[in-house]
Every structure is written in structure tokens, then in C-alpha cells.
Amino acid sequence: MDLSWMAWTWQTAVFFGVILAMLLGMTAWEWASPGGNPRRGVLGLDTTRGDRLFISLLGSAYIHLAWLGLVGPDLGWALALSIAYAVGVFRFV
């Protein structure tokens, strides 16, 4: 199947590969422990682990955009901040 029309680069392929790996990881997690581990966290929201992944990914996108707009194009620290944010979300939200 020719996918060249999608204008792939290895960087975006890695990006989507990581997202896919996360989704597969979440599927395996759900398989091992069904039910999504619902709970009410610090924000007062009822979240499952799927919700927590969504909040982490959306927040990370905003962290990267804010870093890009306010600091500069070197996104290493933005990535580190996003990982810390995601850990925080999975732990407390």
C-alpha cells in the first residue's frame, strides 16, 4: 500500500508510533485489570485511566505549544515537563 500521499517523515512516524504504543499499552492494562480503575481525584472529577491519558495528552500538547510560543523551539524541557505532568495526572487526577 502506497502511503506517500500522506507525506510521512520519520519524526511524525515516531510521534504516532508512541501514541499507538500508549494505546496498545492501555489496552493491555485494561485486559489485565478491567474496569478502568475509576476514582475521584483532586479536581473532583470521576476519571478512568483512559480519561487520565486523554487529559495527559491534551495537556502535553498545550505545554508544548506554550513552550514554543513563550520560550523557543527547543522542546526538550517541554517534553520533560509534559512527562512530569502526565505522571501527576495519573497519580492525582
Added chain:
Amino acid sequence: MTKTWNNRAWFMVLPVLLLVAFNAVIPLMTVVNYSVQETFGNNLFFFEGVKWYQEVLASERFHAALLRQFFFTAVILLIEIPLGVAVALSMPRSGPWVSVCLVLMALPLLVPWNVVGAMWNIFALPDIGLLGYGINALGIDYNFTRQPVAAWFTVILMDVWHWTSLVVLLAYAGLSSIPDAYYQAAQIDSASRWAVFRYIQLPKMKRVLTIAILLRFMDSFMVYTEPFVLTGGGPGNATTFLSIDLVKAALGEFNLGIAAAMSIIYFLMTLLVSWLFYTLMTRGEEQ
């Protein structure tokens, strides 16, 4: 009763997953790919990293379009929601006029968006349109094709005409679901008209009004066809909202990289607001 967990049920969502993959996920992935590259056509792409995102975030043109978009959305929400509730409150609750009112209210919603734009374009023309001619006859200089304020006035008026009915119908549905016992209790307590609205009708309409605000926010934030047909984003850039600016960049200037980066930022904003509203709505349900 304990719930039975059967993960094989997930296979039932496979068809819809495939459908969404083809009409949303794959195009979105392509847009992400475009957003980090430059192209001069002929399917030749050059990697540029996050350059387009940086340009869009620093672009005054993008900021201006975003500001216009938020302003438009805020204005139409501030007009349409109270107006919709007011109209719903004044509609009859029973009798033959109910159907007449409901059909009249539904009419603007049935008109295709491009037809609404074309209709208002002719309606507001200062020389031959009823609205434009009428305003000018009152001694007010009005020409939406060359005055930014007149263009904004016409775009907002058009949106209010087209979409207030949706709020009316939703609010009316909310009002119809209030049992008579509440009104009888209010009458016994000799509650004022305002007290009935504040403590009975408004709380009972909370759910439908949240849905109305969500729908109107999303639709107005993505508005394209009506203002494009009416003003084409003009005069100048006065009514160039985010979606119009995006189409100008992508199809008018063929700046695929910048347009793709704009799309992703636009998408993230829509996603955040949708999530916020969804969370608020489902939270309200639980309470």
C-alpha cells in the same frame, strides 16, 4: 447486581473505529505530517520541524483572527442564549398555537447555510435589499460591503436569526418537562414571576441550556459558510474568522504547512472546549 466484564464486546466497536479511522484519524495524521513540512507542489516535501507552529503562534494575523473568532462567539452567545430563553418563556404551553410556534421556530434551522448567507447578502444590500435600504432610509449610513461595523452587525444579526431558534427549541423542551406541581407550589407561596423563573424554570433548564451553549459555542467557533458567503471575510479582514483565515492560507495562498499548523492549534482548542463542556455536563448529571 454485579456487572459482567466481557472484553470481547470491544470488537463490536470495530466497524465504527474503522469508519472514524478513514474519515478523521488518517486525514488528521496527514495534516500533522503537513504541519512539519514545506511543499512547493508536485508532492515534494521538505522537513521544517516546528517552524510553522512557531510562525503561527507569533503571527499577528492569526492572533487577530482568533480574537475576532472569540469576540464573535462571545457576542452571539450573549445574545442568543438570553433571547432564546425569553422567546421560549413567552411561547404558549398548550393549545393550537404550540405547533404553529414550533414550526415557525424550526424554519430558520432548515435553511442550508450557504443559502442563509446568500439570502442575507441580498437582504442587506444598501440599494436593493429590504434591510439595507430600510436602515439607509432611516438616515443611518449603512453598507456592509465597505463598513466593518456594518459587516459585523449584519453577520451577528444573520447568526442570531439563524440559530436563536435552536436555543428556543431546547429551552422550550426544558420548560415543558417541568411538572405543574412546581407552579402550583409557587402560586401557594405567592411567588413573583421573577422568583418562579429564578428558582423553578432556570434550574430545570440547566441541562438543556448547557447543551445549547455547547452547541452554539462549537458551531460559532467553526463558523465558515454564512460569513464567507455574506462578506467573504471583508471588508478588508474585518470579518475574517479563524476558519476563513485557515481556508485562505490553505487554498488561497497554498501555504500548506502554515495552514496545517493552524488547523492543529484550532483542533486543540476545539478539543479542549469540547472536553470541558462534556465534563461539566456529565458532572451535572451525576449530581
